[in-house]
Amino acid sequence: MTVLTLHDVTVTYPDGGHTVTALEHVSFSARAGELTAVVGESGSGKSTLLSVAAGLSSPDSGVVDVRGGTGMVFQSPNLLDSLTVREQLLVTDHIRGTRITRGRRRRADGLLARVGLEGYGDRRPHQLSGGQRQRVNIARALTGEPALLLADEPTSALDHRLSRRIVELLRGLTTDRGLATVLVTHDRSQLDLADRVVEMRDGTLVG
Numbered sequence: 001m002t003v004l005t006l007h008d009v010t011v012t013y014p015d016g017g018h019t020v021t022a023l024e025h026v027s028f029s030a031r032a033g034e035l036t037a038v039v040g041e042s043g044s045g046k047s048t049l050l051s052v053a054a055g056l057s058s059p060d061s062g063v064v065d066v067r068g069g070t071g072m073v074f075q076s077p078n079l080l081d082s083l084t085v086r087e088q089l090l091v092t093d094h095i096r097g098t099r100i101t102r103g104r105r106r107r108a109d110g111l112l113a114r115v116g117l118e119g120y121g122d123r124r125p126h127q128l129s130g131g132q133r134q135r136v137n138i139a140r141a142l143t144g145e146p147a148l149l150l151a152d153e154p155t156s157a158l159d160h161r162l163s164r165r166i167v168e169l170l171r172g173l174t175t176d177r178g179l180a181t182v183l184v185t186h187d188r189s190q191l192d193l194a195d196r197v198v199e200m201r202d203g204t205l206v207g
């Protein structure tokens with residue numbers, strides 16, 4: 001099932017008196033249960049692709065269609081220092097005014113176990129390693145049970161071994177949960193874990 005479709009999408013940014021074309025007539029799709037890696041040089045349009053897919057910016061022309069909710073994983077985990085690991089996963093519910101029931105707590109703990117952080121619920125971010133923080137970030141992105149998971153360079157701050165573990169985790173979650181996962185990465189040594197690799201060059205998709 002196709003979860004994300006971009007059809008003939010063009011995005012420009014104003015740049016002084018000029019405009020920069022970040023995406024030029026791009027068509028792209030991501031399917032449930034598939035990990036799609038997006039590679040390309042700096043400035044080729046990868047972040048812009050994720051941004052329109054997430055609905056954070058709208059295209060100048062073309063159509064973006066998403067079936068289901070979206071979760072996002074950013075390069076740096078952006079965890080809140082004063083909250084426990086479990087609370088990082090519950091804070092969105094709290095802000096929305098949803099009552100934090102025992103069931104929600106249990107679900108948060110289940111997600112933490114799934115990302116390899118069983119028993120870490122009461123710790124605070126400073127008591128975690130960089131890799132563990134990124135795992136919390138991934139668990140948090142999954143709390144709303146999204147159909148689409150967008151990850152923008154989630155391993156760029158990690159060494160090779162830890163990066164591999166994080167991409168393996170994304171690989172497993174994609175399969176188990178039937179996620180449509182789009183992973184933007186510079187790291188070509190993890191591409192064997194992807195179902196599909198697309199390359200961006202100067203705002204267009206090649207290959």
Ligand SMILES: Nc1ncnc2c1ncn2[C@@H]1O[C@H](COP(=O)(O)OP(=O)(O)OP(=O)(O)O)[C@@H](O)[C@H]1O
Pocket residue numbers: 013014015020021022040041042043044045046047048049
């Ligand atoms: N807010 C903005 N204003 C003006 N130009 C922008 C803006 N955001 C991006 N651009 C330009 O659009 C193009 C695509 O940028 P984008 O960030 O999508 O590339 P990227 O492939 O994600 O790069 P990187 O790997 O460095 O993050 C670049 O030429 C960039 O300079």
